[in-house]
Amino acid sequence: MHELSVCQALLAQVENVARDNNAQRVDRVILRIGPLAGIESRLLQDAFPIACAGTVAAGAELVIEELPLVVRCKNCGAETAAAPNRLICGVCGDWHTQLVSGDELLLASVELTKS
Amino acid sequence: MCDTCGCNITPGNKHLVEAGGKLAHSADGKAAVDVLHGLLSENDRQAAHNRDHLDKHGVLAVNLMSSPGAGKTALLEATIAALKDELRIAVIEGDLETENDAERIRAHGVPAIQITTGSACHLDAHMVHDALHHLDLSQIDLLFIENVGNLVCPASFDLGHHRNVVLLSTTEGDDKPAKYPVMFRAADLLLLTKSDLLAVLDDFVPARAEQHLRRLANAAPVLQLSARKGAGLQDWLDWLRAEIAARREARQKFRAAPKLSGVLK
């Protein structure tokens, strides 16, 4: 259950953004997460209100946008969709691939109300 | 990865990551601020700092990860017994609940720092940093970090180590890489431990474990060993020796070109 640690790191960043923008309240927090980031979105959703209680982000909505899993084949060059435990080329089946997208764990944006 | 903010943005995924609507500033005092910052950037920054400490002293740091009881401490005991006269070894122990593992290591005459703070499911770079300051790095060639027994959480946290070694014991089933892809994708070496039990565990097929690892696009070597019986230990020790030699060579090059140090950092 490292989602709580991740949530605390998230909150620290959100609080910085709120302070830099003289926010009175944080309304929404938008994350972009890849399937290989090692984060359970549901657990993050559960941990978020707990981490935010009593802060400028109390009551904020957490929106998690899933990024696609895409690999590029080192053999044939194709870029194809993949599954977390099957990162092989969708065209030629070679396992010598490179991840193009799918391990991101990003704070994308913060929507806030200014004072 | 972008070193400064841990945002993971590359030319390949830029268009995906940056996609999505920028909310217009509306009239009622609401605003949307684009951030695009890695959530674990603070940990990554600390990890880079740890790596600087280690590199300054030419220490190779190896992060051992596995499910609970896969044999991390037993492997360390066997490794220390074999290399004690050849290399100066130290261990950071991530057993957050007891001193048991640290005591097992100390019994072999090697310094072991027990991490006692933090959540019980993974180590992070700050905990390792505190532990590093209890060690005299100038007296160490090889530092092992025994992470918390867990195949999920530890994979998300860079500690500032150089290599990830993941242990999979023969009692766990050979499909673990398929079930925990984040962890096994990060392995620089996969050790199939407790190989002495293969004779009775006929459903664990080492080749199948390797196949699952390859499906994660991971080319890491796969070695079988038994810490208990000593079988296969030589290949593991040779892997460690080769890693240390490579690190020393890189360091000598680094020292031979001091004028570049500002550029290389």
Ligand SMILES: Nc1nc2c(ncn2[C@@H]2O[C@H](COP(=O)(O)OP(=O)(O)OP(=O)(O)O)[C@@H](O)[C@H]2O)c(=O)[nH]1
């Ligand atoms: N048969 C056999 N048993 C082993 C071997 N290595 C470890 N064990 C046993 O497996 C159990 C767990 O070993 P540990 O070394 O404590 O495992 P660990 O990964 O450090 O465990 P945690 O720190 O609790 O996650 C102990 O009972 C060991 O004796 C081996 O090579 N063969």
Ligand SMILES: [Mg+2]
């Ligand atoms: Mg142990």
Ligand SMILES: [Zn+2]
């Ligand atoms: Zn955890």
Ligand SMILES: [Zn+2]
């Ligand atoms: Zn291909």
